[in-house]
Amino acid sequence: MFDALQDRLGGILDRLTRRGALTEADVSEAMREVRRALLEADVALEVARTFIDNVKARAVGFDVVKSVTPGQMVVKIVHDELVKMLGSEAQGISLAASAPVPILMVGLQGSGKTTSTAKIGRRLQTREKRNVLMASLDTRRPAAMEQLATLGKQTEVATLPIVPGQSAVQIAKRAMEAGRLGGYDVVLLDTAGRTTLDEALMAEVVEVRQATNPHEVLLVVDALTGQDAVQTARAFDGALGVTGIVLTRLDGDGRGGAALSMRAVTGKPIKLVGVGEKWDAVDEFDPQRVANRILG
Numbered sequence: 001m002f003d004a005l006q007d008r009l010g011g012i013l014d015r016l017t018r019r020g021a022l023t024e025a026d027v028s029e030a031m032r033e034v035r036r037a038l039l040e041a042d043v044a045l046e047v048a049r050t051f052i053d054n055v056k057a058r059a060v061g062f063d064v065v066k067s068v069t070p071g072q073m074v075v076k077i078v079h080d081e082l083v084k085m086l087g088s089e090a091q092g093i094s095l096a097a098s099a100p101v102p103i104l105m106v107g108l109q110g111s112g113k114t115t116s117t118a119k120i121g122r123r124l125q126t127r128e129k130r131n132v133l134m135a136s137l138d139t140r141r142p143a144a145m146e147q148l149a150t151l152g153k154q155t156e157v158a159t160l161p162i163v164p165g166q167s168a169v170q171i172a173k174r175a176m177e178a179g180r181l182g183g184y185d186v187v188l189l190d191t192a193g194r195t196t197l198d199e200a201l202m203a204e205v206v207e208v209r210q211a212t213n214p215h216e217v218l219l220v221v222d223a224l225t226g227q228d229a230v231q232t233a234r235a236f237d238g239a240l241g242v243t244g245i246v247l248t249r250l251d252g253d254g255r256g257g258a259a260l261s262m263r264a265v266t267g268k269p270i271k272l273v274g275v276g277e278k279w280d281a282v283d284e285f286d287p288q289r290v291a292n293r294i295l296g
């Protein structure tokens, strides 16, 4: 995902460190190139601008041009600012609420919501040793309910039995009740997606949210959609209030802009990333590790 950006930044920063002495103008020129590289990687304009401003301000503050290894200092500042832009610390899914902890999964159709629900269910069950119940609230697409049931069997995570004719809110309430009676620790509620953001979608999810009071509202977005992913996140957050992002298809060969801008634009942490179609293809998003990878 970040290969092109990695090459570009690597080249720019290598040239800088090889030069020995640097002037303010050299640093400014290199930062212009970094800015261009970020924009080409589809990073949001305001995010790229803030990033460069911060790097420049710190370079001036540290008086890097007078240091013995100015190039290396710039690289270190770029690295630190990149980590900051990505959210500083890795943040996992919070389960700090009384059981069964409701977690609402929201997002557009095709974003990878159902797959991510199963990935999270499996992860919480195997890594966190939590007893998980998953439920599909997609009343319009019976295939989506079947898909979650199938994934439940594959991952050995329990799913709520399908009862035709119920509304999303009714299913959500039934899931919470089953969670309580069955002694589950976590109930994952996979809501219906739409191909576009529309009021009916939001109204339904808001209703489910009110009925279940979720501890986490996780928005699933497709990293390959670039800046659209960031706009989708903004819209969902505005309408619903999300607590974290699950970014899918990081295994694809997108430019990385969504992953890089998401945190800075929305203020919401990327909690997990999807890195493949299989149910174990999921990772935490660690800003430090991502920055290390991008800067080589």
Ligand code: GDP
Residues within 6 Å of the ligand: 107, 108, 109, 110, 111, 112, 113, 114, 115, 116, 193, 247, 248, 249, 250, 251, 252, 273, 274, 275, 276, 277, 278, 281
């Ligand atoms: P939903 O409509 O949002 O529930 O989307 P699905 O969960 O059905 O996913 C749509 C397609 O994307 C499926 O073919 C998934 O296997 C695939 N998919 C989901 N997450 C990822 C991912 O992280 N990487 C890749 N390569 N494919 C994914």
